[in-house]
Amino acid sequence: MTDIAEQEVxxxxxxDVEAFNEFATEQGWSDGMPLFVPTExxxxxxxxxxxxxxxxxxxxxxxxxxxTIQAMAANAVMAGCKPEYFPVVTAALRSVLxxxxxxxGTLATTHSCAPMVMISGPIRKELNVNxxxxxxxxxxxxxxxxxRALGLMLLNIAGAKPGEMDRSTQGNPAKFTFCFGENExxxxxxxxxxxxGFKPTDNVVTVMSxxxxxxxxxxxxxxxxxxxxxFAGGMATPGANTVYGKGPSxxxxxxxxxxxxxxxxxxxxxxxxxxxQRSRIHxxxxxxxxxxxxxxxxHKPDGDYLRIGxxxxxxxxxxxxxxxxxSAFIPSFGGTMVACTRIQ
Amino acid sequence: xxxxxxxxxxxxxxxxxxxxxxINWATDAIALMSNxxxxxxxxxxxxxxxxxxxxxxxxxxxxxxxxxxxAAPKDQIEKVAANFRGAxxxxxx
Numbered sequence: 001m002t003d004i005a006e007q008e009v010x011x012x013x014x015x016d017v018e019a020f021n022e023f024a025t026e027q028g029w030s031d032g033m034p035l036f037v038p039t040e041x042x043x044x045x046x047x048x049x050x051x052x053x054x055x056x057x058x059x060x061x062x063x064x065x066x067x068t069i070q071a072m073a074a075n076a077v078m079a080g081c082k083p084e085y086f087p088v089v090t091a092a093l094r095s096v097l098x099x100x101x102x103x104x105g106t107l108a109t110t111h112s113c114a115p116m117v118m119i120s121g122p123i124r125k126e127l128n129v130n131x132x133x134x135x136x137x138x139x140x141x142x143x144x145x146x147x148r149a150l151g152l153m154l155l156n157i158a159g160a161k162p163g164e165m166d167r168s169t170q171g172n173p174a175k176f177t178f179c180f181g182e183n184e185x186x187x188x189x190x191x192x193x194x195x196x197g198f199k200p201t202d203n204v205v206t207v208m209s210x211x212x213x214x215x216x217x218x219x220x221x222x223x224x225x226x227x228x229x230x231f232a233g234g235m236a237t238p239g240a241n242t243v244y245g246k247g248p249s250x251x252x253x254x255x256x257x258x259x260x261x262x263x264x265x266x267x268x269x270x271x272x273x274x275x276x277q278r279s280r281i282h283x284x285x286x287x288x289x290x291x292x293x294x295x296x297x298x299h300k301p302d303g304d305y306l307r308i309g310x311x312x313x314x315x316x317x318x319x320x321x322x323x324x325x326x327s328a329f330i331p332s333f334g335g336t337m338v339a340c341t342r343i344q
Numbered sequence: 345x346x347x348x349x350x351x352x353x354x355x356x357x358x359x360x361x362x363x364x365x366x367i368n369w370a371t372d373a374i375a376l377m378s379n380x381x382x383x384x385x386x387x388x389x390x391x392x393x394x395x396x397x398x399x400x401x402x403x404x405x406x407x408x409x410x411x412x413x414x415a416a417p418k419d420q421i422e423k424v425a426a427n428f429r430g431a432x433x434x435x436x437x
Binding site: 008011012015037039040043059063064065066067070071073075077078102104109111152153156157297298333335 | 349385408414
């Protein structure tokens with residue numbers, strides 16, 4: 001087979017969508033779901049949406065090639081994006097290329113992590129990004145395809161092929177797509193991107209290499225204090241990388257839980273501090289072998305407890321979702337950071 | 345039909361050319377580098393034991409990254425490069 005990796009535009013025989021998918025699968029371009037055909041004409045429409053953004057991209061590990069806008073757009077087309085989604089997709093790629101995000105490590109690891117993409121700002125409404133009921137789930141083109149486009153870029157540009165450079169033991173359904181919007185309208189505190197120093201009117205993409213959302217169900221507690229007991233219990237998981245990797249985690253609070261916490265006087269800062277204190281893991285819940293391994297790499301217990309991060313600031317908090325008594329905990333890969341990029 | 349190749353990219357700027365000096369595995373200083381995952385150290389201990397069959401091992405020194413999930417710090421790589429003629433890496437998991 002000709003090495004077509006060296007050609008940006010390829011002439012192939014005319015074929016229908018089914019035949020193209022067979023071809024694309026043979027090339028190793030597919031995530032297993034049907035792809036749209038990245039014709040030159042379609043790609044050009046996407047490229048038009050980012051004209052004027054001339055900031056260079058750094059080489060993408062592990063393949064260490066500098067992506068072209070056309071190749072990035074080809075992945076967004078294949079994912080099923082609309083052209084107007086593309087500035088969000090490129091911002092997501094810029095975010096994962098932040099050095100402390102550790103893209104190489106998050107792609108090559110045996111851990112199950114996938115790139116979580118959270119969208120903030122007015123663009124959520126313009127693009128119809130789901131921030132409410134079922135925001136982590138199916139049914140919205142923007143959520144489904146923006147996350148998928150990033151995944152395809154990591155497969156095709158970064159070279160993270162499952163079983164080869166992507167060494168994940170079991171993977172994670174979030175590797176297909178993991179994109180949602182903040183529910184800023186029902187957030188009684190400060191939206192996440194504003195916590196990070198952006199203006200409320202800025203459009204921002206936030207990424208973290210995380211596991212899928214872990215549900216935090218609490219129908220019974222009628223106080224903020226009770227909710228935090230439930231949240232902390234759900235977060236204190238000895239099997240998470242964050243126990244020894246000491247990286248960030250997200251707590252995505254559902255609007256009804258957020259209203260209760262707000263009513264009882266909790267702020268983002270006090271929630272973070274309380275969860276930090278209460279989510280410690282007693283060493284009786286951790287095997288001796290694991291304790292020895294953690295200690296050998298410098299992660300010793302704090303007294304009789306292990307922490308799930310380095311400081312309370314490793315706990316990132318915002319609001320998303322719709323009606324119901326559920327929130328979510330998203331632990332990270334560990335050796336990574338939460339990166340934000342303003343959408344141009 | 346003409347399509348855009350989703351894998352296309354430009355090669356990053358070429359790195360510095362490094363002049364490799366020959367190494368004498370029987371005498372030169374060697375760094376044994378662990379990726380800090382379980383069993384990497386055990387693997388290196390086995391290598392060191394094998395080497396001891398035919399050479400002095402006083403100048404064979406263990407090193408490890410400070411994080412299993414992140415690349416070794418640049419200053420650590422430079423220190424190893426400055427002080428050892430060879431390095432053997434072990435990837436445990």
